[in-house]
Amino acid sequence: AQSVAQPEDQVNVAEGNPLTVKCTYSVSGNPYLFWYVQYPNRGLQFLLKYITGDNLVKGSYGFEAEFNKSQTSFHLKKPSALVSDSALYFCAVRPRLKGGSYIPTFGRGTSLIVHP
Amino acid sequence: DGGITQSPKYLFRKEGQNVTLSCEQNLNHDAMYWYRQDPGQGLRLIYYSQIVNDFQKGDIAEGYSVSREKKESFPLTVTSAQKNPTAFYLCASSMAGHQGTSYEQYFGPGTRLTVT
Numbered sequence: 548a549q550s551v552a553q554p555e556d557q558v559n560v561a562e563g564n565p566l567t568v569k570c571t572y573s574v575s576g577n578p579y580l581f582w583y584v585q586y587p588n589r590g591l592q593f594l595l596k597y598i599t600g601d602n603l604v605k606g607s608y609g610f611e612a613e614f615n616k617s618q619t620s621f622h623l624k625k626p627s628a629l630v631s632d633s634a635l636y637f638c639a640v641r642p643r644l645k646g647g648s649y650i651p652t653f654g655r656g657t658s659l660i661v662h663p
Numbered sequence: 664d665g666g667i668t669q670s671p672k673y674l675f676r677k678e679g680q681n682v683t684l685s686c687e688q689n690l691n692h693d694a695m696y697w698y699r700q701d702p703g704q705g706l707r708l709i710y711y712s713q714i715v716n717d718f719q720k721g722d723i724a725e726g727y728s729v730s731r732e733k734k735e736s737f738p739l740t741v742t743s744a745q746k747n748p749t750a751f752y753l754c755a756s757s758m759a760g761h762q763g764t765s766y767e768q769y770f771g772p773g774t775r776l777t778v779t
Contacts, residue, residue: 591770
């Protein structure tokens with residue numbers, strides 16, 4: 548079975564400071580990994596994904612994520628946070644191997660609050 | 664929110680009534696999904712469909728029903744058998760729902776259902 552853990556319910560950061568939202572996963576074989584963002588009362592928006600290759604993935608709005616196979620992690624990062632980045636962030640995993648469910652598994656979400 | 668529309672945005676019903684939530688996509692995606700979102704619980708999968716006229720139960724299908732008569736439409740009915748129907752409902756779609764794909768999901772804006 549696959550699973551995703553987002554160990555922090557909430558992350559607080561000052562505007563202009565770097566931010567990290569953590570995600571660890573458990574899945575058979577190599578995964579596809581995704582980050583999504585959700586603003587209040589809206590649907591989720593895709594930010595970025597890891598498929599293969601470079602462990603550092605760049606996505607929308609200046610976000611990037613680092614895939615670490617040995618630590619089974621896919622942390623979301625941004626060098627300089629904006630107040631407008633305040634939102635709920637979801638990590639998701641999908642197995643690559645045939646025979647597994649293609650349905651992605653989502654973490655519980657991490658609320659990012661950027662203070663002015 | 665891409666090419667997925669959900670209507671209405673807010674829906675109020677009396678207990679004991681069935682209600683149908685609309686989801687339409689113009690992205691030509693094969694796969695469609697319904698999720699329920701409750702505070703602090705992340706996304707829970709209700710039903711999904713890989714192809715027209717076929718759908719499968721997700722983790723919390725009890726009290727819900729769906730149909731997939733057209734590729735672009737995947738309506739969800741919340742029946743009176745659903746014990747706690749008040750929630751935020753999200754519809755999503757993705758290309759090629761077969762196993763092991765790297766495709767991200769596109770989400771609609773959501774419908775907030777309140778049952779009293």
